Amino acid sequence: MKSLKQSAVETYLEFSSFEGSQHIASQFAIYKTLQIIRKNKVMNILEIGLGIGTLPSAVLNYFGSDINYSGTEDNEFCLKSLKEHLKSKKIEIFKNLDDVNLEKKYDLLIIDGKEPNLKKIANSLSQNAVIIIEGDRMNQYQEILHMFSKSLFVHMTSNKKNHPKGVFDENNWQGGVKVFFINPTIKQKIYWFKEKLNTKFNYLKRKNF
Ligand SMILES: C[S@@+](CC[C@H](N)C(=O)[O-])C[C@H]1O[C@@H](n2cnc3c(N)ncnc32)[C@H](O)[C@@H]1O
DSSP states (O other), X not given: OOOHHHHHHHHHHHHHTSTTGGGOOOXXXXXXXXXXXXXXXXXEEEXXXXXXXHHHHHHHHHHOTTSEEEEEOXXXXXXXXXXXXXXXXXXXXXXXXXXXXXXXXXXXXXXXXXXXXXXXXXXXXXXXXXXXEESOOHHHHHHHHHHXXXXXXXXXXXXXXXXXXXXXOTTSBOOOEEEEESSOXXXXXXXXXXXXXXXXXXXXXXXXX
């Protein structure tokens, strides 16, 4: 079996070569998403803003079709790309949150696109769900913080620059992810604490680089 890191770099490089790749998830974001799924035994995933399908491709290739992956996308170019890139994959694609089955409980919510009614998701997350926000997305970060004010939060950052063969500038650090544990278990608290320390070390390393 491939390592999570190897899978992440392969997906990142594959999707870097596709048209419209300028908005894809970073190599680090793909790796952390896979790691969080494995550590938390995630089964039901909802992604807001599927883009051209980098994350579902990485996730479904690695974990297989036992995972239930749903997501939203309304950009015509992306919808066409998703059809091409996820041809044989089990995934449900909706225009927006209004069309999503909110009776279901999602273990992982990934936010990487616009959604005016994000609040609607509040009661559709499982007890110990994790929320990942890709990139900056300050408005959505504030909204989630407000909705889940008791959650634990960490901004995970990478200590590695972008791969020279990928779509992003090799002189820049790989993009990070903002992660919320809405009702953390002991295991999640330990993971959160280690990641907080990593972020601190990375900050110091970057400052002295
Ligand atoms: C950052 S992208 C999501 C990327 C996705 N997580 C991935 O890794 O493939 C967020 C939003 O940007 C828009 N978008 C992404 N790529 C685009 C493109 N090439 N052209 C136009 N809009 C795009 C889509 O509406 C999408 O929901």
